[in-house]
Amino acid sequence: MKVLLIGDGAREHAMAEALASSPQGYRVYALSSYINPGIREAVIRTGGEYLKGNINSQEEIDSAIRKVSPDFGVVGPEDPLFHGAADVFRRNGIPVVGPNSSNAEIERSKVWMRQIMWKYKIDGRLRFRSFTSLEEASKFIVDYGGSVAVKPAEQVGGKGVKVVADIQAYLSNEKRRALSKSVDEIGSLVKNEVKIIIEEKVDGPEYTLHVLTDGHTFLPLPLAQDYKHAYQDGIGPETGGMGSISGPGNLLPFINSEEYDKTFRIVQDTANAIKQETGYSYKGFISGQMMLTELWGPTVIEFYSRMGDPETSSIIPRISSDFGYLLQLTAEEKLSKAKLEVTEEPSVVRAVAPLGYPLRRDLATGKEFQLDVRAMEEKGCKVYFGSISYEGGKLISRGSRALELAALGSFEDASRRLDGCIKMISANTELVYRTDIGRTLDEQMEKVEIVRYSYQNRVKRGSLGVSADWAPNGGLW
Ligand SMILES: Nc1ncnc2c1ncn2[C@@H]1O[C@H](COP(=O)(O)OP(=O)(O)O)[C@@H](O)[C@H]1O
Ligand SMILES: [Mg+2]
Incomplete structure (x- = not known):
C-alpha cells in the first residue's frame, strides 16, 4: 500500500x-x-x-x-x-x-473556537472578548483591570500571545503605552477584521491530549506536556517547543485519570460541535492544549487540528501497537477496529537547535551537523530530524530546532540517556537545548495539589468558573 x-x-x-x-x-x-x-x-x-x-x-x-x-x-x-x-x-x-479546512478552523481561529465552546456550553471554556479595533482592545484591558491573555484572533504561527499578569504595572502611564503598542503589534499580525482576542488569565500546569478520530470513533492517545520556553527552568522567549514528556501510562505524574477523562470528553464534545457547525464530521487529530486551573478545572487554552510538535516525539515511541496502521484505519474510517497499546514507561524529548535559536535564526541557519544515528539508538535515544535538510550528503540546519531526541525509561533515566546522546552530536556551532525537561516533576506535582484542591471545591459548591474578578466591573466580559 x-x-x-x-x-x-x-x-x-x-x-x-x-x-x-x-x-x-x-x-x-x-x-x-x-x-x-x-x-x-x-x-x-x-x-x-x-x-x-x-x-x-x-x-x-x-x-x-x-x-x-x-x-x-x-x-x-x-x-x-x-x-x-x-x-x-x-x-x-x-x-x-x-x-x-473548514474544520481546521478550530485551530486557525481562536475566536471561532471560543464561540463554539460557549455556544455548545463545553466545559473548560474561558471568558473572552474579541475586537476589531485595537484601541477598544486596549481600553478593555485597562477598564477591566484584571489579568488577561491577549492573543492574535487567528493562528499566526505561534506568535504574539501576551499574558498580562501584573495589570497594576500596566496601568501606570508609561506601561499603558507599552500595552497599546503590544496590542497594535499583535493586531498587525492578523489580516482579517477581527484582530484581537482577550481571555481571562488562568494559571496551572499545561498538558496536551491528542485524540484521533475518523468521524465515528474517538481514540485518545497518552497525555504529553511540552516545554515552550527557550531556556532552562522555563525562562526566555517562547519557542515552538524545546521538548516534551509523556507518561507513565496514559497520564502524566501531575494529571489524574479523572482529569484525563474529563479532558477527553471536552475534546469529543468539541469535535461534535464542529460537526454541528460546519456539517462535516471531524476526521484526523483533534488535540486539546489544556491547563489545569483553579477556576475551571481542565481548561482549554487552544485546540490543535493535528499532532503537536514536539509532543509527537514523546508519544509515538511509547505506542507499542502499530501506529502506522492506526493512521490507515483513521483515513479509511475504520477506527473502531483499532488497537492501541501504550508502554507504561514514560518518555522524555529534548529538542536541539543551533546557537542563535530562537532570537537570531540567521545565526542558526546553514550550520553543519554530524551524527551517527545508529550509535545514538544503541545508547537508547531515538533521533528525529526537524529543521535540518539533507544536501548532497550533508546535514544543514535551517534556523530552528534541528533535532528532537527521545528516550524511554523513568524520567530520570531517560533524561540521563539524553545527556549522553547529546554529547554524540557534533556541529560547527554551539547547541541550544534544555536539560531540565523531565526533571521538574516534583515541583509540578506539589503545585498541582493546590490547583486540584481549589477546583474540586468549586465542583462541590457548583461554582466552577465563577470569578469574583469580573463581576463587580459591570459584566465586562
Ligand atoms: N488564558 C490564558 N491564561 C493564561 N495563560 C495563557 C492563556 N492563554 C494562553 N496562555 C499561555 O500562552 C501560551 C500560548 O498561548 P496559545 O493560546 O497556546 O497560543 P499559541 O500557541 O498559538 O501561541 C500558552 O501555552 C499558555 O502558557
Ligand atoms: Mg499553544
Whole structure:
C-alpha cells in the first residue's frame, strides 16, 4: 500500500518512521518543502519517492496525488490543513488523516473556537472578548483591570500571545503605552477584521491530549506536556517547543485519570460541535492544549487540528501497537477496529537547535551537523530530524530546532540517556537545548495539589468558573 505524507518536520519524521516500520509494509511517499533526512530514509527504505514542493499549495498537493496515486494520505502540520490539503485528498477520492479546512478552523481561529465552546456550553471554556479595533482592545484591558491573555484572533504561527499578569504595572502611564503598542503589534499580525482576542488569565500546569478520530470513533492517545520556553527552568522567549514528556501510562505524574477523562470528553464534545457547525464530521487529530486551573478545572487554552510538535516525539515511541496502521484505519474510517497499546514507561524529548535559536535564526541557519544515528539508538535515544535538510550528503540546519531526541525509561533515566546522546552530536556551532525537561516533576506535582484542591471545591459548591474578578466591573466580559 502507498501512503503520501505531507510535511517536513520532526513530527512528520516520527510519523514516516511509524509508517515505514509497520508490519503492513507501507511504501512511504512524502511531499516536503525541503529534504528531511529522516523522512528521506523512511522513503528510501520502503521504496517510495520523495517529492519536494510547496506543502501549502493545493495545486502541488493535487499533482503529488496524481503522480503517486496513494491508497491513503496523512497531513502532518497545521498550515497545509488550513490551506485545504485534506480537502484535496478527499476531492481525489483518497482517504486521508486530517480535517478539511473548514474544520481546521478550530485551530486557525481562536475566536471561532471560543464561540463554539460557549455556544455548545463545553466545559473548560474561558471568558473572552474579541475586537476589531485595537484601541477598544486596549481600553478593555485597562477598564477591566484584571489579568488577561491577549492573543492574535487567528493562528499566526505561534506568535504574539501576551499574558498580562501584573495589570497594576500596566496601568501606570508609561506601561499603558507599552500595552497599546503590544496590542497594535499583535493586531498587525492578523489580516482579517477581527484582530484581537482577550481571555481571562488562568494559571496551572499545561498538558496536551491528542485524540484521533475518523468521524465515528474517538481514540485518545497518552497525555504529553511540552516545554515552550527557550531556556532552562522555563525562562526566555517562547519557542515552538524545546521538548516534551509523556507518561507513565496514559497520564502524566501531575494529571489524574479523572482529569484525563474529563479532558477527553471536552475534546469529543468539541469535535461534535464542529460537526454541528460546519456539517462535516471531524476526521484526523483533534488535540486539546489544556491547563489545569483553579477556576475551571481542565481548561482549554487552544485546540490543535493535528499532532503537536514536539509532543509527537514523546508519544509515538511509547505506542507499542502499530501506529502506522492506526493512521490507515483513521483515513479509511475504520477506527473502531483499532488497537492501541501504550508502554507504561514514560518518555522524555529534548529538542536541539543551533546557537542563535530562537532570537537570531540567521545565526542558526546553514550550520553543519554530524551524527551517527545508529550509535545514538544503541545508547537508547531515538533521533528525529526537524529543521535540518539533507544536501548532497550533508546535514544543514535551517534556523530552528534541528533535532528532537527521545528516550524511554523513568524520567530520570531517560533524561540521563539524553545527556549522553547529546554529547554524540557534533556541529560547527554551539547547541541550544534544555536539560531540565523531565526533571521538574516534583515541583509540578506539589503545585498541582493546590490547583486540584481549589477546583474540586468549586465542583462541590457548583461554582466552577465563577470569578469574583469580573463581576463587580459591570459584566465586562
Ligand atoms: N488564558 C490564558 N491564561 C493564561 N495563560 C495563557 C492563556 N492563554 C494562553 N496562555 C499561555 O500562552 C501560551 C500560548 O498561548 P496559545 O493560546 O497556546 O497560543 P499559541 O500557541 O498559538 O501561541 C500558552 O501555552 C499558555 O502558557
Ligand atoms: Mg499553544
